[in-house]
Amino acid sequence: ELKVEQNPLFLSMQEGKNYTIYCNYSTTSDRLYWYRQDPGKSLESLFVLLSNGAVKQEGRLMASLDTKARLSTLHITAAVHDLSATYFCAVGDTDKLIFGTGTRLQVFP
């Protein structure tokens, strides 16, 4: 059974600082997704990573995938308040996505 673990579960960071969220998964998969969820809202797709070594960047967020280590990272550069949200990684398992428990990010001045 595929399991997905994220850490940390909660992250409070100061504006301007850098940090990384980690996503580990238990069995082989060729698809890794990152989503953002604001309180009371649905999930917004951020990144799709489909191959070993894939790296994608959008603004202050950069995601990478190491399929051999079964690890994806979401790196935040120079955080701003607007990045406050919950971030989920999800791993493709045949026809469905298996989600991690999420990382709740709070960015304060």
Place this chain on the structure above:
Amino acid sequence: GAGVSQSPRYKVAKRGQDVALRCDPISGHVSLFWYQQALGQGPEFLTYFQNEAQLDKSGLPSDRFFAERPEGSVSTLKIQRTQQEDSAVYLCASSPTANTDTQYFGPGTRLTVL
């Protein structure tokens, strides 16, 4: 363009009532998914349709849960004889073609069973 829409956005049911939740996927999207998200948790897969065919229903928690997509577009998730543990947000997602595409999520229906 229009995204995935769901209705109702909020539903309060008394224990034992039946409920029906509707999902309108993005026009032309072949694949449709239902997920259940408990408070403070990540979404959990319920079922998957490719056009009108329900190809995977392994995540449905009991036979009280039933989903359909009769014409390959709109889908309905029905929960019979609701229980308190059914309280959650029910998310619908669609993707353009194969199940490996990015899934686009709707706003969800928050179900509260009293």
